[in-house]
Amino acid sequence: MEEFKPVKVEKWDQNAVRIAMDDAAKKAVLEKGYEENFFLVDSRLIICTTALLFALFxxxxxxxxxxxxxxxxxxxxxxxxxxxxxxxxxxxxxxxxNIFLVAHQKDPVGTEPDTVWSLSSTMLKYDKNYTLTITVTNNNQTRSASFTKCVGDVFDENGVLLYDKYEPMILELHDSIDSGKKKK
Incomplete structure (x- = not known):
């Protein structure tokens, strides 16, 4: 994939900070070769479209x-x-x-069902801490792990996201769950 372009946000805009961190986490996980699943977003759009059609009718x-x-x-x-x-x-x-990514990890052999990775985040109002939770479902077993970091750890004074500093945190969290999978 292409290199991550530096993201600059207004560091006092909590929603912009959270979205920038979500996008960076999404990019880091998808670089592992997973396929993004849009079912949650599509189902929300179907519900909204149906409601709109009733209103238009x-x-x-x-x-x-x-x-x-x-x-x-x-x-x-x-x-x-x-x-x-x-x-x-x-x-x-x-x-x-608060799930912003659902990704499927295909079985290389094709005999097992997909491993489903989901990423969600929370950031309380007026809080400097961002919590990222990664959940993996494989063979009806669900494991999850999360970390909470101060946004000041991954943004500089100008509001630029330090992707090189943030990506290892995400991959470490991902690998901590991935190592928990049963190996055959």
């Missing part, structure tokens, strides 16, 4: 059949929209859980 129906005649359709579409927004909220809070 209600708008079109109300345009073609003004309000008193379109009352039942509007109630159904608005109810469906809010139901799907509830499903989206549950999906984001309980299924995604």
């Amino acid at each position: 209600a708008l079109l129906w109300d345009f073609l059949h003004p309000f008193p005649a379109s009352q039942t359709v509007l109630i159904i579409c608005v109810g469906s929209y809010f139901l799907l927004m509830g499903v989206l909220t549950l999906h984001v809070n309980f299924r995604e859980k």
Whole structure:
């Protein structure tokens, strides 16, 4: 892959800092040759698109059949929209859980199922600490490891991410889980 371009962020913008660290962690893990899986993002987009289609259908129906005649359709579409927004909220809070990468490690022989790696991060509001969690699922066994680092350890005074300093931390965490896999 191409070399990581230095990322400069406003170091007081917590979201920008977290996203920059997430992107760097994603790049470091994907460089191991894993294949990214977009199922979580795609499922979120499907839920949002379906809700949007209900809203657009209600708008079109109300345009073609003004309000008193379109009352039942509007109630159904608005109810469906809010139901799907509830499903989206549950999906984001309980299924995604701050996961920003799901990657599959293919079995070289092709006889075993894929090993699934997922990366998630947390950074509390007004906190200087960033927590990265790597979870690996292989043969229905799940292992995870995490580290918490001060963002000052991986950003310089100008807000530039020090990728050469951050990448070894990620790879060390990855390798600590990878060494825990059962070798045959």
